[in-house]
Amino acid sequence: MRVLLVGDYPPPYGGVAIHVQQLHRFLRGRGVEAKVLDIGKGGRPAPDVHPVRSLAGFGLKLAGFLSAGWTVHVHTSGNNPKSWMLAAAASVPAPRAPRIITLHSGLLPDFLAASAARRALARTALAGYSRVVAVSEAVKEALVGCGVSAEKILVQPAFCASQVSPGPVTPAVELARARRKPLLAMAHHPSPVYGRMLMFRALRMIAEEVPEVGLAVFGPGTRTPEFARDARETHVAPYLEDLGELDHEEVLGLMSRCDAFIRPTTHDGDAISVREALTLGVPCVASDVCTRPEGTYLFRADHAPDLALRVRQAIAEGPAHVASPDAGPVMLRLYSELAATRQLGSASSQWISIQETRHAAQ
Structure with missing residues (x-):
């Protein structure tokens, strides 16, 4: 399994960047080949982190990972047009590469509610993703209101307790x-x-x-x-x-x-x-x-x-004793399920192709 995380990477230490860093560490700790396409302002050098500073550079690097069949997981806020343009750009057709997106911002519902054009953009941008991860029920409800299938959306806080x-x-x-x-x-x-x-x-x-x-x-x-x-x-x-x-x-x-x-x-x-x-x-x-x-x-x-x-x-x-969520194992299972589905689909396509070849030969 090979996973590409697309999003900000520290520093600066925003919530999305921290989550991408922690999820990356979790995956590497589990033996997964994981890399990051850092689209932020640029941080310190880190293993398997690839900074991109231009739209052209982003497109070229992403295309390489997509053509190689990497599972691509995009992380973005969803509360501004730039965020949705990123989502759309990363959802270009690539049958060999499953796509997942996590939408992080609590401001997303208000942003989408402001205009029908924004809701249409969100619906179109998310069409190419196998799964959509919403960090709260409010974010999920806003996406369903745009026309995104509820079955496609997984509610999961963007938090890796094991990394804290x-x-x-x-x-x-x-x-x-x-x-x-x-x-x-x-x-x-x-x-x-x-x-x-x-x-x-x-x-x-x-x-x-x-x-x-x-x-x-x-x-x-x-x-x-x-x-x-x-x-x-x-x-x-x-x-x-x-x-x-x-x-x-x-x-x-x-x-x-x-x-x-x-x-x-x-x-x-x-x-x-x-x-x-x-x-x-x-x-x-x-x-x-x-x-x-x-x-x-x-x-x-x-x-x-x-x-x-x-x-x-x-x-x-004093503090309450609570169990904190961990997105790491949840995402790992999701990646595995998508990889298995892709392999099954590939095997099915090969079988159909063989049958069509035999039929043509007869």
Whole structure:
């Protein structure tokens, strides 16, 4: 079996990129010949990872794998036109190469609901795939609404629990751990979707009761004038631990040392960070904007007092003991089933060809 994963590969450490990296590691650990066609911004060199930086380069490399009969698994968000163009490009006819696609974004339903043209594009782009993996029931329902057969869709969170383990703990994290009690952590991005201002308002409320509290913030945009302005206006600057951008392994190290991980997003999908925290045995507080894994402490979206309340509850009660999903074995079985179907189809075609030849000879 030979599997090509198509999608972003770290860095940067977005949810799709992390999942592609972890699924790649899982497959290689099971002895599967697996490679990655990295269509992201370009990361560090890694074994069997092939970066592509142009549409022409993508087409040429993909064509080579398709003609060689590799099983191709595309990973994309599904929440913008570029994502659907990628899906369509990777679904070109190639009878010897089964195609699978995972659609990752919780914003996909709203994107498709916005116009009939988008729904038609999605339906056409997915026609060439043997199976479609949706990360949530909401994503599946949106795809069915476009005309994609429900029997073709598999709902599976994009998460590989077997690949999650605490990474190295940096000196900055150890320092934060030593001087903050409790120590909270939050992934940051300049986009308002990540809920920075909401978290800052809730942090101020928590600090009024627990002045030793600290919030470790990591990710892009923590050292911008806008970030500093928001921290100043909400009076939380003294409680912040700005860790900048971390490698994914360092993020897991931070999670393992904090008292609670917070996901205050205004829109979301199946956030990999939420599942990582739960897998590591760390209390996780997240907005109720989408279905969250069992064991998550939910707060009402855009409601700072409720967020502060749930953080205090999570710290007092501790983590829930939950079983985390693992997409690795599920995808491995799916690849095997498609490979077996392809071989059966090939054998059937050969038998029909032989019978037609015999009939013609008579």
